[in-house]
Amino acid sequence: MPDARDRAGRAASSLMPAPHIGVRTSAARMTWLVSLCLLPAAGWGVFLFGTPALIVLAFSIGTAVLAELASTLPFGRFTLRDGSALLTGCIVGLLMPAGAPAYVPAAASAFAILVVKQSFGGLGRNWMNPAMGGVVFAFLSWSGPMSQWIAPRGGTVQGAVVPPLEALRAALAAPGARGTTPLAVLSNAGFRFSDLDSRVLGWINSHVLAPLGTALPPGAFDVLVGHVAGGIGTVSAPLLLLGAWFLLSRGIIRWHLPVFYVGTFGLLAAIFGGLGTGQGWLAGGPGFHLLSGSLVLGAFFAAPDPVTSPLTNRGRCMIGIVLGVLTFFLRFFGSLGDGVAASIVLGNCAAPLVDRWTFRRRTGHQEGTA
Amino acid sequence: MTYPTKLPRGGVDPPAEILVPRGSGITNAAVPSRALIPLLQHAGKTALCLVKPGDRVREGMLIGKADGSRSANVHASIPGIVIEVRDHLLPTGELCAAVAIELGGEFDTSGKPRSRREWESLSRLDLLDRIRGGGVVGLGGGSIPTHLKLAVSPGSSSSLLVANGVECEPSLCADDALLREKASDMMEGLRICQALLTPARTVIALGEHSEDLVPEFERLVRQKAMKVDVAVLPSRYPYGHEQLVLAALGCRPPGSESSATVLNVATLYAVFEAVVLDKPLFERVLTITGSAVRHPRNLKVRFGTSIGDLLEECGGLGSEAAKIVMGGPMRGVSIDSLDLPVTKGTSGIIAFGGPAALKKTELPCIRCGSCIEACPWDLVPTRLSKLVRVGEAATADREGLSRCTECGCCAYACPSRIPLVAVLREGKRALRGSDA
Numbered sequence: 001m002p003d004a005r006d007r008a009g010r011a012a013s014s015l016m017p018a019p020h021i022g023v024r025t026s027a028a029r030m031t032w033l034v035s036l037c038l039l040p041a042a043g044w045g046v047f048l049f050g051t052p053a054l055i056v057l058a059f060s061i062g063t064a065v066l067a068e069l070a071s072t073l074p075f076g077r078f079t080l081r082d083g084s085a086l087l088t089g090c091i092v093g094l095l096m097p098a099g100a101p102a103y104v105p106a107a108a109s110a111f112a113i114l115v116v117k118q119s120f121g122g123l124g125r126n127w128m129n130p131a132m133g134g135v136v137f138a139f140l141s142w143s144g145p146m147s148q149w150i151a152p153r154g155g156t157v158q159g160a161v162v163p164p165l166e167a168l169r170a171a172l173a174a175p176g177a178r179g180t181t182p183l184a185v186l187s188n189a190g191f192r193f194s195d196l197d198s199r200v201l202g203w204i205n206s207h208v209l210a211p212l213g214t215a216l217p218p219g220a221f222d223v224l225v226g227h228v229a230g231g232i233g234t235v236s237a238p239l240l241l242l243g244a245w246f247l248l249s250r251g252i253i254r255w256h257l258p259v260f261y262v263g264t265f266g267l268l269a270a271i272f273g274g275l276g277t278g279q280g281w282l283a284g285g286p287g288f289h290l291l292s293g294s295l296v297l298g299a300f301f302a303a304p305d306p307v308t309s310p311l312t313n314r315g316r317c318m319i320g321i322v323l324g325v326l327t328f329f330l331r332f333f334g335s336l337g338d339g340v341a342a343s344i345v346l347g348n349c350a351a352p353l354v355d356r357w358t359f360r361r362r363t364g365h366q367e368g369t370a
Numbered sequence: 371m372t373y374p375t376k377l378p379r380g381g382v383d384p385p386a387e388i389l390v391p392r393g394s395g396i397t398n399a400a401v402p403s404r405a406l407i408p409l410l411q412h413a414g415k416t417a418l419c420l421v422k423p424g425d426r427v428r429e430g431m432l433i434g435k436a437d438g439s440r441s442a443n444v445h446a447s448i449p450g451i452v453i454e455v456r457d458h459l460l461p462t463g464e465l466c467a468a469v470a471i472e473l474g475g476e477f478d479t480s481g482k483p484r485s486r487r488e489w490e491s492l493s494r495l496d497l498l499d500r501i502r503g504g505g506v507v508g509l510g511g512g513s514i515p516t517h518l519k520l521a522v523s524p525g526s527s528s529s530l531l532v533a534n535g536v537e538c539e540p541s542l543c544a545d546d547a548l549l550r551e552k553a554s555d556m557m558e559g560l561r562i563c564q565a566l567l568t569p570a571r572t573v574i575a576l577g578e579h580s581e582d583l584v585p586e587f588e589r590l591v592r593q594k595a596m597k598v599d600v601a602v603l604p605s606r607y608p609y610g611h612e613q614l615v616l617a618a619l620g621c622r623p624p625g626s627e628s629s630a631t632v633l634n635v636a637t638l639y640a641v642f643e644a645v646v647l648d649k650p651l652f653e654r655v656l657t658i659t660g661s662a663v664r665h666p667r668n669l670k671v672r673f674g675t676s677i678g679d680l681l682e683e684c685g686g687l688g689s690e691a692a693k694i695v696m697g698g699p700m701r702g703v704s705i706d707s708l709d710l711p712v713t714k715g716t717s718g719i720i721a722f723g724g725p726a727a728l729k730k731t732e733l734p735c736i737r738c739g740s741c742i743e744a745c746p747w748d749l750v751p752t753r754l755s756k757l758v759r760v761g762e763a764a765t766a767d768r769e770g771l772s773r774c775t776e777c778g779c780c781a782y783a784c785p786s787r788i789p790l791v792a793v794l795r796e797g798k799r800a801l802r803g804s805d806a
Binding site: 016017021023028029123311359 | 693700702704737750784787
């Protein structure tokens with residue numbers, strides 16, 4: 001018996017309030033897992049664009065970590081363990097073109113950590129997603145360097161290297177753009193996809209689709225697997241979705257915001273996208289728009305960032321719709337990239353408003369007390 | 371059998387950690403050689419001490435007399451001699467007078483057959499008197515004297531009477547064990563309460579893991595010619611909470627006043643003992659479990675038995691105990707002394723082993739909303755806790771702080787390990803302070 005009493009004596013040091021059990025997962029673990037799930041897409045980007053991509057990522061991540069250290073260590077805090085600085089650096093780098101000069105990812109990461117995040121008090125207090133803030137900052141400051149695209153490994157280069165989305169934008173701006181779908185517009189404008197694309201599509205079209213009387217347009221393969229120029233980590237939608245599926249299945253991100261975001265955007269692109277190409281209503285070719293640009297990365301990895309999205313699932317659905325609408329307008333009528341980063345930043349601003357609205361039922365409080 | 375009409379929101383599902391083997395029954399704990407019986411084992415004021423050192427007491431003798439309406443009688447749990455009456459620390463940190471009894475003399479009742487008394491002919495007042503006299507309090511956690519719940523003014527009747535067999539805490543299974551062993555007696559207790567309350571409807575609410583008992587209870591209902599529904603509720607924490615059981619039965623929204631009465635099954639059994647066996651409440655069934663306990667089990671324990679003795683009876687601590695908790699894992703009190711006695715409100719003892727139970731470092735709130743989803747009371751714990759921490763308890767109060775029952779779901783679900791319950795409790799304390 002003295003045995004047990006002794007042990008309890010030692011247990012005295014751990015007196016603490018109820019509850020005495022808790023969920024296994026932790027905020028830090030969740031953040032690290034999000035970074036981990038970006039790895040396949042990042043790996044694909046490094047494979048496609050080679051050393052320049054690695055340099056961009058090294059500078060974005062390195063600067064983010066250093067900036068986090070510089071802004072917390074003097075106050076006696078060490079916050080790298082929560083993984084959020086690394087994740088911010090990761091997303092900043094993955095949204096950059098591989099050819100961006102090193103100072104651009106470095107400055108974007110530094111802005112993200114120092115201005116967007118730490119100046120508001122660090123993790124959990126920033127009202128804007130740091131990575132998205134940093135990327136928008138870079139877009140506004142260095143639009144030239146932010147379009148230093150590098151041709152993907154095995155791609156066909158003819159003239160300047162541009163991602164399909166930018167090429168489509170340029171083609172539509174020029175007079176006489178024609179084509180039933182975005183890919184057809186690109187083909188007609190002389191955009192060259194890779195040889196691999198034509199070989200693969202040729203085989204599929206002749207062996208599988210010919211008997212069915214249809215055919216895939218050139219570029220379908222390249223756009224689907226991400227064998228195109230673009231942001232380092234944004235090109236491969238399938239690999240991003242693989243990571244997102246893991247996060248969703250483990251409950252690390254909730255489906256509400258991404259699904260409503262992508263759904264709203266896809267719907268709008270399908271309904272109105274055809275107007276720009278002269279095809280009229282309901283002829284938008286949403287597949288192209290869903291797969292190109294940074295929509296998948298933004299919708300599944302940046303927009304659901306809990307810190308800057310609403311607290312309730314109802315609110316997340318609302319913000320998802322708002323983001324879908326914003327991205328649609330910014331992409332089809334705006335001039336700032338593909339519209340994803342900018343709309344997420346704008347959507348972040350609306351999160352507190354949405355919270356306030358969805359809480360009213362819960363808290364039963366009156367107007368003016370939020 | 372009826373199924374819940376509307377499931378409450380929120381709640382959490384801790385991994386099943388019921389280490390007590392199912393169907394292992396209830397074991398009688400050894401009679402302690404010395405019992406330390408606190409005179410405050412109920413909601414109201416400390417009972418008035420009726421004994422002094424040197425007095426000889428019998429088993430079940432009244433040693434503390436209820437003082438005020440919410441107070442309850444306290445009885446000797448063992449025969450013997452009163453050694454001393456002194457202030458003793460309760461697990462809650464309060465000091466209260468406690469009677470120490472050294473075992474000696476004859477057991478008047480234990481081990482001897484008890485004659486069953488006819489109760490149907492008794493008047494309502496007599497019934498209530500016996501329940502009050504027996505020191506019966508709610509054994510589900512509130513420790514409110516049971517006669518208060520049963521004493522409705524003549525003429526008015528309660529709309530719903532619920533026998534609550536849904537376990538109040540994960541890992542505890544004493545109620546389940548009691549339902550298995552004492553179903554018939556418990557039903558008799560329910561009949562007594564029916565006679566007192568004349569409810570329009572009576573329901574026995576069982577937890578999911580007691581679902582196999584449904585046929586047994588339906589048989590008992592027929593045998594006793596009672597009008598009782600048997601309902602099965604999900605075994606999700608904290609669905610055993612009175613208001614949530616009512617909500618699940620389609621009664622009314624949680625938190626509102628109702629004319630429904632909910633009595634824990636262990637309380638009903640105590641009512642049966644007090645009225646039919648004339649045996650006051652001086653022992654109860656509780657679960658002793660946790661990964662550090664060698665042989666977890668359900669024990670019937672006399673009040674005043676020390677926790678150390680009980681752990682020893684369960685084979686002692688098999689591994690280093692990181693933490694010992696009185697009560698359940700969600701609401702229990704972490705204790706630092708094994709000399710604390712078991713009282714009417716003790717529903718279990720848990721000895722956590724290993725680092726899982728150790729304190730985790732707190733991270734900033736990442737606004738994930740887990741606490742909101744977990745809260746059964748529709749509160750926004752993260753917002754309330756932030757308000758409390760910046761000294762805005764009054765604003766938190768306007769946003770429903772007082773509806774918080776400290777069930778612990780938010781803190782359980784928080785991936786940043788913010789001690790939300792402790793913070794909210796602090797806020798309530800601040801509010802009380804500003805009122806005074």
